[in-house]
Amino acid sequence: MMLWLLPLVPILAGAIIATLGDRSRLSLGIMTVATLGTTLLLALLGVSQDWTATLVWTDVIRLSAAFVPVSAAVAIMVPTVALAVVFHATQNESKSGLARLIGLMILFTGGMELVVVANDLLTLLIGWELIGACSWALISHKWRKLDNPQSGLYAFVVTRTGDLGLFAALMALFTATGSFDYAGIQSLGGPLQWIVGFGILFSAASKAGQVPFSPWLFRAMAGPTSVSALLHAATLVAAGAYLVARLHPQLAEVPGFEATAIAIGLTTALAGGITGILQNHAKRLLAASTSAQLGFMFVAIGAGYPSIAVLHMIVHATFKAPLFLSAGIAGDAAGTYRLDRLRLGRELPVVAALTIIAIAGLAGLVGSGGGWSKEEIIKASEHTGFWLALTVMAGGALSAIYATRFQLLAYGRRDKDADSRATSAPGWVALIGIAALTMMTLTLSLLWFSPVAETAAAALDTTLPKGSTLVFGLSLLFVFTGIAIGVYLVRYHPALGATGPAAIASDWLGLPKLIDIVLVRPADAIAVAAARMDDRVVDRGIRGTAACGDWLARTAAKADDRVVDRGVRGTAVFGDWLARVGNRFGEAITDGIPEASARLTDMIGQDLRRLQTGLSHHYYAYIIGGVFAIFAILVVGA
Secondary structure: HHHHHHHHHHHHHHHHHOOOOOOOHHHHHHHHHHHHHHHHHHHHHHHHHOEEEEEOOOOEEEEEOOHHHHHHHHHHHHHHHHHHHHHHHHHOOOOOOOOHHHHHHHHHHHHHHHHHEEEEEHHHHHHHHHHHHHHHHHOOOOOOOOOHHHHHHHHHHHHHHHHHHHHHHHHHHHHHHOOEEEEHHHEEEEEEHHHHHHHHHHHHHHOOOOOOOOOOOHHHHHHOOHHHHHHHHHHHHHHHHHHHHHOOOHHOOOOOOHHHHHHHHHHHHHHHHHHHHHHOOOOHHHHHHHHHHHHHHHHHOOOOHHHHHHHHHHHHHHHHHHHHHHHHHHHHHOOOOEEEHHOOOOOOHHHHHHHHHHHHHHHOOOOHHHHHHHHHHHHHHHHHHHHHHHHHHHHHHHHHHHHHHHHHHHHHHOOOOOOOOOOOOOOOOHHHHHHHHHHHHHHHHHHHHHHHHHHHHHOOOOOOOOEEEEEEEEHHHHHHHHHHHHHHHHHOOOOOOOOHHHHHHHHHHHHHHHHHHHHHHHHHHHHHHHHHHHEEEHHHHHHHHHHHHHHHHHHHHHHHHHHHHHHHHHHHHHHHHHHHHHHHHHHHHHHHHOOOOHHHHHHHHHHHHHOOOOOHHHHHHHHHHHHHHHHHHHHHOO
16 A cells, blocks of 8 residues: 555645745745655655555556556656756746645646556546546646636647546446456457557547647746656657557557657657747747657557666656756846747856757767667667668657757857847755756766666566668668758758748648648637527527417416306305304304213213112112123123
8 A cells, every 4th residue: 555655745745845935046946856766765665665555446447556667767757857846946947826826736746646556447537537637737737828828728628638538548448347446447359349449549649749739838838948848758749659658558559649659759859859940939949849759659669669668758757847947047038939039058158058968869869768668669670661760760860959959059159240248157055956857867877878778678578679780770870961961050040930821731731720820710719609599599598488388377377367256156155044044053063063972971870870779778779780790791791
């Protein structure tokens, strides 16, 4: 039962912290380190001792939690990354509502831990709903600005739409097996197997920002930068890829599941890459890159290597979180997130140096942790087919392009004759979080050494895919070509995506517009038509019913006057007649009965008094007569 503490500690602590009101940055930092440090310790203990937990709700419904190699790795990664990100938030985010923000971020982390350790769909659903609700609250944190709550609602509705798939899967599994356990998925067949498999994939794709759900990630940028870092690196978005990887052994047998996962992931990787290149907003560029990187994970899962997808997820968390935090620092310093107006390399040299370490992973450079995990995904794709591997390499080239644009535009050096601007560099305490994450990124670069990589694979109970030298050489060529294109775009088109057709295409290649035309407008039209029908048909029917009821009431009133009142008058006449008869004969009867009874009683009393003579022999005679009478009665009865 100790395993339940892993999600409960941050959930309860986060809920309490969120209600504390204004607190100093120091106190919130201490509470964050204490809570998430404890969560990390529990994760390490749980994994090392192989904790399990079961909560019996009813004879049928049970909540269960357990570790498998994939979930053990992610359970440790989540609080590790969250600790650095949330501590950064305590030192850098606005003081207004800071305790609420920190509490919700810690609660968010606890919900993710529940998703990770869940061993059945019902437990998973509880955590799934919790992280969805937290994401809405965190995106809407700065609620005084009207656009922020609207953006939070948009993200919530889109992901909730995807959650319908998980609900369908849960109901189908329970219908077929009478249980919610993951193990029961493998016993399914026919339509129910399809509903469970694709329902889970549908829900996971929505959380992971895969096509066609990707646009919600841009709306989520309305939240504080630290929230974006946590959401994209270690919680909500990562949860989508994690779920598919965790359940791959059970879902791989669903016909068409792996091919669909590859199609979704590859489409998103390419669309997200192009969108990232066209973006002129620092946070949106990183959001598009998240969709693309999660797309690579879906490809690896579809290719039959879920553990490789999880390794890339862990590496991605360590370089994506500091990039978002870096974007927040740049945006605060420059007062804008427009990439063509940043170039803060001179003003923020330390942040620029930390950012370039993380950006190397995003670009997939050799020697970086991100470069290693990306190459492993390409190897996994090569096992499925050369053309799939080639397409993934093309997605890697797109990553190199937008990563280069981000680094050179956000932290490049401005011309010496450019207008000077006043910026203040953050203090060393404010940089602890981003520095810690960057050190994690550097540490994971050791995966390029075979013993380290083999140890990581053994921990996940998997083997690393083998790839050809030709494919590796082509992959490097794609990466360096992407870097060269990125440098060219920065030099000759620094404001790419700020105006014109590129700006229109930068919004997910027009996907939000398509969604508006295909889904939103028809839904609005149906709603308007339903309202008109309500006014013209339903309301008329109600008014007609009311008129009919009024006519019936009037008719009933008339009937009351003609029939009921006549009956009442007749009853009254009859009652009056009875009263007169009663007055005439009733008095004689009612008075005669008691008077006659009294006279009869008096006569009997007079006769009985005669027997009271006072003479003994009379009484003896009475007794003897009584005895003979009793004897006679007994004889007759015998």
